[in-house]
Amino acid sequence: MSEEIHIEGRDLHRSFQIGKKVIEVLRGVDLRVRRGERLFLCGASGAGKTSLLYTLAGLERPNRGEVLVGGRSLYDQPAHDQARLRNRMMGYVFQSYFLLPELTALENVMLPAMIGGNRSAERARTLLERVGLEARSHHLPAELSGGEQQRVAIARALINDPEIVFADEPTGNLDSRTGEAVMGALLEMVTEQKRTLVVVTHDLHLAESGDRKLILADGRLVK
Ligand SMILES: Nc1ncnc2c1ncn2[C@@H]1O[C@H](COP(=O)(O)OP(=O)(O)OP(=O)(O)O)[C@@H](O)[C@H]1O
Ligand SMILES: [Mg+2]
Numbered sequence: 001m002s003e004e005i006h007i008e009g010r011d012l013h014r015s016f017q018i019g020k021k022v023i024e025v026l027r028g029v030d031l032r033v034r035r036g037e038r039l040f041l042c043g044a045s046g047a048g049k050t051s052l053l054y055t056l057a058g059l060e061r062p063n064r065g066e067v068l069v070g071g072r073s074l075y076d077q078p079a080h081d082q083a084r085l086r087n088r089m090m091g092y093v094f095q096s097y098f099l100l101p102e103l104t105a106l107e108n109v110m111l112p113a114m115i116g117g118n119r120s121a122e123r124a125r126t127l128l129e130r131v132g133l134e135a136r137s138h139h140l141p142a143e144l145s146g147g148e149q150q151r152v153a154i155a156r157a158l159i160n161d162p163e164i165v166f167a168d169e170p171t172g173n174l175d176s177r178t179g180e181a182v183m184g185a186l187l188e189m190v191t192e193q194k195r196t197l198v199v200v201t202h203d204l205h206l207a208e209s210g211d212r213k214l215i216l217a218d219g220r221l222v223k
Contacts, residue, residue: 001034001035001036001037001211002034002035002036003034004034004035005032005033005034005035005068005071006033006034006035006036006037006069006070006163006164006196007031007032007033007056007067007068007069007164007196007198008031008032008033008067008068008069009029009030009031009032009052009055009056009065009066009067010030010065010066010067010068011028011029011030011064011065011066012026012028012029012030012031012052012055012062012064012065012066012067013026013027013028013029013062013063013064013065014026014048014051014052014055014060014062014063015063024219025048025051025219026048026051026052026055026062026219027218027219027220028065028219028220029052029065029216029219029220029221030221031056031214031221033056033196033198034196035194035196036194036195036196037196037197037210037211037212038187038190038191038196038197038199038209038210038211038212039196039197039198039199039210039211039212039213039214040199040200040201040206040207040208040209040210040212040213040214041053041198041199041200041201041213041214041215041216041221042200042201042202042203042204042207042213042214042215042216043202043215043216043217044202044217045202047216047217048216048219049168049200049202049216050095050168050200052200052216053166053168053198053200055067056166056198057086057090057092057164057166057198058074058075058082058085058086058090059086059092061075062075069085069089069164087112087115087116087160088116088160088162089162089163089164090162090163090164090165090166091112091156091157091158091159091160091162091164091165091166092157092165092166092167092168093150093153093154093157093165093166093167093168093170093186094153094168095168095169095172095200097141097149097150097152097153098153099141099149099152099153099156100141101140101141101142102140103140103141104137104138104139104140105128105133105136105137105138105139105140105141105144105148105152106121106124106125106128106137106138108141108152108153108156109124109127109128109152109155109156109159110124110159111156111159112156112159112160113159113160116160123159124155124159125137127155127158127159127189128152128155130155130185130189131151131152131154131155131182131185132151132185133148133151133152133155136148136152146173146174147173147174147175147178147182150170150171150173150174150182151182151185153170154167154170154182154185154186158189161193162195163195163196164195164196164197164198165186165190165195165196165197165198166198166199167186167197167198167199167200168200169200169201169202170182170183170186170199170201171183171201171203171206172201172202179203179206180206183199183206183209184209186199187209187210197210
């Protein structure tokens with residue numbers, strides 16, 4: 001792991017207004033992730049883990065504070081540059097997969113590459129193989145189990161060889177054995193390429209498999 005700070009969150013605040021009530025989810029989060037680091041974020045349901053991940057990942061602008069990626073402010077860039085950065089440099093595994101139902105597993109994995117102008121299926125096939133799904137390439141998401149869909153989502157997150165992978169409960173819907181296998185595959189691929197990984201999980205045991213674990217509680221990070 002290098003000493004270079006890859007992602008930095010400064011004084012991040014995020015709140016939601018529902019009717020007259022304001023819920024403060026992030027209340028001044030400060031965070032530095034080193035290049036190549038595998039960081040796990042834990043916390044109770046509703047603690048704000050997904051909100052924090054989305055904020056760091058360029059998907060949700062904070063109400064206050066800033067996010068720097070490679071020393072550059074993320075949300076200060078024009079929308080087009082932010083979109084390009086997300087497509088080229090970041091990979092996402094969402095809590096509820098977000099696979100496109102009309103595309104096969106292989107096509108879902110290829111999609112972020114196609115957005116970037118690359119139509120080759122070769123890397124997508126290799127990634128599906130790595131997550132043990134080569135025999136399911138031509139299946140639609142509805143024909144796959146939850147764990148299989150989660151593995152397709154992981155392959156898709158890695159297709160553009162992103163510098164940073166953000167994963168939200170990538171094993172949340174799996175039994176513990178499958179969960180460990182899926183996390184193992186993700187960690188292996190990220191570590192091999194020395195990529196930065198930020199994983200949200202409520203599983204404290206699983207969270208031990210990275211370099212560092214932080215817990216989100218009362219809108220702030222604690223060790
Ligand atoms: N778009 C939104 N509008 C209103 N409230 C929201 C919105 N998104 C999140 N919240 C609220 O913010 C809080 C934190 O939500 P978040 O999804 O970040 O939690 P989480 O830690 O990821 O929970 P879980 O472990 O259940 O996924 C919750 O109370 C949630 O209801
Ligand atoms: Mg969540």
